[in-house]
Amino acid sequence: MLTSSLIRYAQPVPRYTSYPTAPHFHDGIDHVSYARWLGETDPHKPVSLYLHVPFCDRLCWFCGCHTKQVRRYDPIADYLDALEAEIALAAKALPGRRHVSAIHFGGGSPTVIEPDDIDSLRRKLDSAFDIDPDCEISVEIDPRNARPDKLEAWHRFGMTRASLGVQDFDSDVQRAINRLQSFEQTRAVVEALRDVGVGSINLDILYGLPLQTTETLRRTIDLAVSMRPNRIALFGYAHVPWMKKHQSLIDQNTLPGLAERFDMASFGAAQLAEAGYIPLGIDHFADEKDNLSAAAATGKMRRNFQGYTTDEAETLIGLGASSIGNLPQGYVQNAVSVGDYIRRVRAGALTTSRGFALSPSDRIIGKLIESLMCNFSFSIADLRRTFGSQVDHLQIEAAAITAEEKDMIDFDGDLFLVKSAARPFVRTIASRFDRYLPTNKARHSTAV
Known part of the structure; x- marks a missing residue:
């Protein structure tokens, strides 16, 4: 890379x-x-x-x-x-x-x-x-x-x-x-x-x-x-x-x-x-x-x-x-x-x-991020079965992130999948969904 x-x-x-x-x-x-x-x-x-x-x-x-x-x-x-x-x-x-x-x-x-x-x-x-x-x-x-x-x-x-x-x-x-x-x-x-x-x-x-x-x-x-x-x-x-x-x-x-x-x-x-x-x-x-x-x-x-x-x-x-x-x-x-x-x-x-x-939104994003960290993917349909229509906005958000990171992600409208070469950076990809990170003043270690 x-x-x-x-x-x-x-x-x-x-x-x-x-x-x-x-x-x-x-x-x-x-x-x-x-x-x-x-x-x-x-x-x-x-x-x-x-x-x-x-x-x-x-x-x-x-x-x-x-x-x-x-x-x-x-x-x-x-x-x-x-x-x-x-x-x-x-x-x-x-x-x-x-x-x-x-x-x-x-x-x-x-x-x-x-x-x-x-x-x-x-x-x-x-x-x-x-x-x-x-x-x-x-x-x-x-x-x-x-x-x-x-x-x-x-x-x-x-x-x-x-x-x-x-x-x-x-x-x-x-x-x-x-x-x-x-x-x-x-x-x-x-x-x-x-x-x-x-x-x-x-x-x-x-x-x-x-x-x-x-x-x-x-x-x-x-x-x-x-x-x-x-x-x-x-x-x-x-x-x-x-x-x-x-x-x-x-x-x-x-x-x-x-x-x-x-x-x-x-x-x-x-x-x-x-x-x-x-x-x-x-x-x-x-x-x-x-x-x-x-x-x-x-x-x-x-x-x-x-x-x-x-x-x-x-x-x-x-x-x-x-x-x-x-x-x-x-x-x-x-x-x-x-x-x-x-x-x-x-x-x-x-x-x-x-x-x-935890708020309802926290539970949704938490489940999404856990799925990324464990499976390098998440499914809009799976999230919808658990949380209902509250997840609908994630389809638009996932598409926007994919458009910016074409080399890293595949998204077919349901399955959001981190490509094999990008898996070492899944923490960075997960952070794109983190609602709190922009206001987080804490310092973190490198993602690699």
Whole structure:
């Protein structure tokens, strides 16, 4: 693709794990609003849970998550007490005892939690919810602190999927991002997870890191594929030091340029496809037996704050500091500061600090953008079946966008389809339908 086109389509835009995106959340949605929304959910439908653990043994300089480094366990223990109290508060606000169809532990690093506390969390969740026997329970694993007794505890908890951060196995790149993690160390944890019976393994790889080249990425992918994980996520590093101050420790002069990032993404995707992985969405790859591949093939793959998922629950309850929940009425986010979060829980209230109530138009555009991000297409007819005549104006809008982007899009009056060569830029295309982006003062990472 010509450099001018690359510059145009790789402009900074949101990642669209929600619509509207998080910068538009506001403090007009509080714990009272959230409690009411929970109480209005359908008691006969399952919910899913996201639990955030905002602690790490060592802070990686590339990290864009809400987390902090701790050297003692006391702050973690205090936080877990608050987390268990929040679980009880959220369950109490729901109409009736609810089934749980999916649980995701993210961070930070959930593997900072000691085995006894992992067992305690499971008991607390069991006391508040009915966790389905086939519930998918995914846990983000840091191979550097994943002791065998912790992996055994997560297996007792019911973990069905483990997601391991790899980033890049090149030692120079690892030093540049303050994350030293050998291939042998990672492979040992993958083998240990399989030994305790975890059936699905995901590896996260980043491109666009400091000192990284297409060749270091190629070697990293070769090593990752040699472990035959069920999924591999190939993400673009988001350099946002204005949001994450610790990223300022990375020398910007060592970051790959836009053309290099595009080459890394393209070559990495081709390498994974050659290794037998099916490309899903903008950054996920899975083997043909993985349930995400099956969901994508049947049009049931979803996108939420954890990325691509098979989770079909209409209510996602976020638990823990900074966690975001998604309900039919809108989005809610807990207090970001751990101290503020704990104070709110101890006061006996849900910890919502901001959110967004969805309008009918928001739901339509949100569905359209999710379809683009998952399927690289949307159908006017499908939207009309769900939303009625409210979508009629989109036919005119889609035609106008297609006229401007003939090289990127096909549109026959119903199916709006992003062409294969343009799929790396689907975030930019989705942004053309974003009603809030023109007023959004937030800064975003590049679309490639």
